Amino acid sequence: MNCPICHEPLTLEGKSYQCKNKHTFDRAKSGYVNLSRKQKASGDNKLMVQARSEFLESGYYAFLKDELQKLMAKHQPKCYLDLGCGQGYYTKDLSQYAKSAYGIDLSVPAITHASKIDKHTQYIVGSIYDLPFEGQEMDLLTSIFTPIPTKEAARVLKPTGYLVTVTPGKMHHVELKEQLYENVRYNPPLKPLEGFELVEQQEISQVHHVQDVMALLKMTPYFYKTPKEAIEKLQANQQGLAITFHFVISTWRKIDENKN
Template identity: 35%
Template sequence: MTIICPLCHTALLQEKTRWVCSNQHSFDVARQGYVNLLPVQHKNSKSPGDTVEAVQARREFLQAGYYQPLKDQLMNWLAELQAQFVLDIGCGEGFYTSGMPEVASQIIGVDIAKTAIQIAAKRYPDISWLIASAAKLPIASQSIDVITSFFSPLPREEMARVVKPHGYLLVVTPATGHLHEMRAALFEQVNPHQPEKFIETLAPDFCLIRQDVLTYALTLEQSALRHLIAMTPYAWKAKADKRQQLEQADLLKTSASFQVYLFQKQG
């Protein structure tokens, strides 16, 4: 698995405190252990990706174990693939990525949000962490066995480029009824999630070979509910009064429902 220069696309070699390519483009290793491979010209804002508040809220919620059943299932599926090189796109603060070294040899976590990668790198030093754009992955072509994308973007062309022939893509997206009760409290109209749209989106390069829906009950106390709202797009999509009213609830019972897809690269 080769990490490449985001400027000239030649291989990067790791030295003690930096990564450098044959054209002498150099990228320092931060004290937390990550490498920033997001050139300023690839940024669409000063601080791209999730906000600091969203990252911290997600970390608090996930560390409390509410999505641990999903993580366990994903690691079981990944273990069956016997992958050597795994790339986690949109890895965030590393909750799911952190389980991958137990079932694969070499792991790269990529996210565009600096705060998320800083947290991940500090906590899980046995994984390679990169600040980079999923739309322009600093990864050599046909070098990855399995790409994972959990609630994250699916840049089809880039994923098809970096995954090996007949390699795999493991995807998680909300299933139809995911967090229905919470969404009903935030919005006048609740539109069902449409996970099947990803099958068509990925079809030119990836063939669906396995799928499952994981659903279980969630009982959320006020602090967990606030974290869950803050880590989702609902935080800014919902009207302020609706969000405030829900955040004042002592308890909310809802269901987590996840659509899990495994695709294989065609050709």
């Protein structure tokens, strides 16, 4: 890891990380380090982290994690980084395939949760748009439902490295949207990533009956964009909903600019 101020390497000195210029970052009891330079709280708050954790631990997205583990087993990266790792639901299992593993997110509550349940991974509070790593240091990156920082991803990836992205498929959560909105918008297809070429792509989907639909809603962006009346209607639903979970898993390789 590098210092976010002067970009010199950080070394662990006792309970703190320090660079040669004496910039110091304390290591939390649970093991994470805060390298964010933001003064205000960012990312998911404690309530959002709790809601997302409860939903994910119910196993609805387990089939997605299974497919990602197959990819990790295939590539066997030495150095792995999960971009926007949240509370570490995917990171914890995917990191087991790497010799060294990192997870980065701006949410302190999410990183605190992740670092408590996963001691194999070094968790970092920081921005995915200003990664605290040397150039060409990573063998594999994952970006699971997060914005994709293409420039930083290309910078830290080795020439032989890969970026794996997970994005919502067209029908993802369509039944939930039908409950909330008069005019349903389907998720658009994934656009090409600047500086990367697509190596392989697969779409996977399953339909599950979700009893606590509000728990699902609270972990989506819809919760903050939905009229109060629609949320009240959903809260009154005691039967639950059959919901489609549709994912697009894409593997990208950095384009070699020196290649003719």
